[in-house]
Amino acid sequence: MEKRQLGRTGIEVSVIGLGTMTWGEQNTEQEAFEQLDYAVDQGINLIDAAEMYPVPPRAETQGLTETYLGNWLKNRGKRDDLVIATKVTGRSDMDYIRGGPRLTREQIHQAVNDSLKRLRTDYIDLYQVHWPERKANFFGKLGYNPVDDSDAVPIEETLEALNELVEAGKIRHIGLSNETAWGAMTWLKEAERRGWTRPVSIQNPYSLLNRSYEVGLAEVSLREDCGLLAYSPLAFGALSGKYLGGQKPAGARLTEFSRFTRYTSEQAQEATQAYVNLAGEHGLSPAQMALAWVNSRSFLTSNLVGATTMEQLSENIGSASIQLSEELLDRIEALHQRYTYPCP
DSSP states (O other): OOEEEOTTSSOEEESEEEEOTTBTTTBOHHHHHHHHHHHHHTTOOEEEOOTTOSSSOOTTTTTHHHHHHHHHHHHHOOGGGSEEEEEEOOSOSOTTTTTSOOOOHHHHHHHHHHHHHHHTSSOEEEEEESSOSSOOSOSSOOSOOOOOOTTSOOHHHHHHHHHHHHHTTSEEEEEEESOOHHHHHHHHHHHHHHTOOOEEEEEEEOBTTBOGGGTTHHHHHHHHTOEEEEEOTTTTTGGGTTTGGGOOOTTOHHHHOTTOOTTOSHHHHHHHHHHHHHHHHTTOOHHHHHHHHHHTOTTEEEEEEOOSSHHHHHHHHHGGGOOOOHHHHHHHHHHHHHSSOSOO
């Protein structure tokens, strides 16, 4: 498994990382253990979780994903061989998380301590801000419409709290998620100005159906050594082609949870069909072509794959060994010109 450096840390992480947001909702603890055993055996060393997982978030299941991961770490004794990443929940109406999560100093400290308990470890390798405190164009928005967010917790306060936790040894490095180019540069410059810990990664959506990261953030990643951890590289499984033609496979995420509509528009269906057809012409599975393309990006640090079955997981991890031809890459670019941002 290819390894890439995480920011300027000297830590190398696998080009494929294991996402975990199905654990506790679509996957049992036993299935999570099976996924972890297989992924680690295949050379994966980056495991990504979040305090609000599983998804969709519910009070009854919140924290189960971290708990499953923590139990596995305790059982297998592989903690020091892995890079464990998790996230603090951004501002939202999930009042079952600390009465309503905010990115204040007090809440950041509490969130880290709670995650450490669930993960059954005394340090977190990569601690990420799940989404900004301020209101910006993330979660499916391309344009930016200014609104009053003067009550937002300043980035400086959140960064100072995270720096305190790094100094205390509870977290090793920090990362961003669902962030914009302005936000990323503000974090980086504030860290530089204060001499505090700097972000080493940005976890944002990135796939053939959503290449908005390339506008602004890709340059930030390369120039600032703050690489992309790509989430939803298969667009919630849509790029496998399994939902085309109105199909609703039993147990699949978009079958089970109708609330997720980001990748189901008419334009998304057309674009997906075009990519599926292209993969078939080149003798590739649609999922592996989509993932191998993400793996090929120069600004990518790790491609976070998730799965509900072992067959899916094996196929997804197998993309790490696939090299796409220049001809195929050119044809993908041609399709991108036709379907530029079907699912921002």
